[in-house]
Amino acid sequence: MGSLPAERRFNVDSVCIIGAGPSGLVAAKYLVAEHAFSRIQIYEQRSTPGGIWNYVPHQSFGCRDIDVTQADARAGTDRPLWHWKDAAGVPDNQLPEETVFMTPLYDQLETNIPRDLMGFSDLDWPKDSQLFPRHETVLEYIKRYAEDIRHLIRYKTQVLDICLTEDARWRVRTRDLSHRDVTESEEIFDAVVVANGHFNIPYIPEVQGMEEWSAAYPGSISHSKLYRTPDQYAEKKVIVVGNSASGVDIGSQIQRSCSPPLLMSSKSESFLVNTPSPDKIDKPPIAEFLTKNRSVRFEDGTIEQDVDAILYCTGYFYSFPFLKSLDPPVVTSGERVENLYQHIFYQPHPTLAFPVLNQKVIPFPLAEAQAAVIARVFSGRLGLPYEDEMKTWEQDWTKKNGDARMFHVLKFPADADYIDELHDWVVSADGEGEVVTPSDEPSRGVVVRRGKTPPYWGEKEYWMRERFPAIKKAFQDMGEERHRKRTLQDVGFDYEKWKGREGG
Structure with a gap:
């Protein structure tokens, strides 16, 4: 991490957190532990915590297609899907409408990280949960983690715009999603934590002939965000593109129901163990779509005919449509988030922070490490360099990792080292571990230890x-x-x- 001269200090009073998924909840807990803020407000567009761990069944979105090719990281605010609540047992009656937002969860999803490594540092998994928990177990685990900060969450509230005020604070404009009638409001905060995640806008690379193929065979090209069950591909000739976590897992499911062999197209070796199988053939990237005979040509020159479906498991754009007024911007191509320091702080105005942008990482402990830094910077107990030095850090990181999709990738052991470096930065904060009187308990003689210590990997x-x-x-x-x-x-x-x- 290198030298971190404490030249700028911030004394924040009010903080807004976008999203009540894991990283937003973690941020709230570490901010609360500082006992330094008069207001911490979480905005969540869903009606429950958990973020992308909220499962949305296939019937909730029908056969809605995604754009092919998907190449715009600034696709706009996430659109809610309205549907009637379950009115089972209520004769001739329907309960009020509610909103649903698409997530990339699929029916048979199990984590690809063992629970011993994945969890929050201060919450044990249920003893009867399997080593790699199912998504239902993870959601319940997150809901338990949220119990003591539920009062900070404003549900069914979508953030539409965040912009700087003249006095360098943040104006946050939101929409009430408790009903279809558009009701907007604005509030001012000293700092904002952008914890809405980066699994919303699917990335599908542009390939010659793709548009013509999609027009000729509607619905044949899709993205893992819309995948729910392997039954969608039963008895079909299928190509799965991408071999990261979702590609390997979804591919193994489709392989059991599709017309063999499954074709796995990828441009590099997977970081996961890829088991050889006679019912699966590894192929290079697709070079061209050929509408005649439903064919595709791969980069090695081979051609496959009569292909029924192509499922892209190729990740997502970084997208923050509510930050479109920022200058300089944080998103242009969507391949990475720009003008940040240490993958977290917006250089011109570091009271804007982005946790867990990194990929190939263990998200929950990383969220804790970054939230601990954010909380101490916002409370004034840690300082940050001036903007020029922040820019130098970004330039140096770009030279090492590249300026595109690899920018935020932390392959092991870089991710583990980063967690420990952040921990060491945190424990160097002013007044670390000191006993203080909470601002809301001035007359009862209550004292608490300031700050929450993030995990350290041994x-x-x-x-x-x-x-x-x-x-x-x-x-x-x-x-x-x-x-x-x-x-x-x-x-x-x-x-x-x-x-x-x-x-x-």
């Missing part, structure tokens, strides 16, 4: 992080038996035994 966490792709494969290879596996030892991985062998 040898065991590094050991798990390095091996989790192999751990996931061992788990998957157990078939239905995997649902009864709770620990690393259950799938053949034992840290203590490994440590004993290494030590011996």
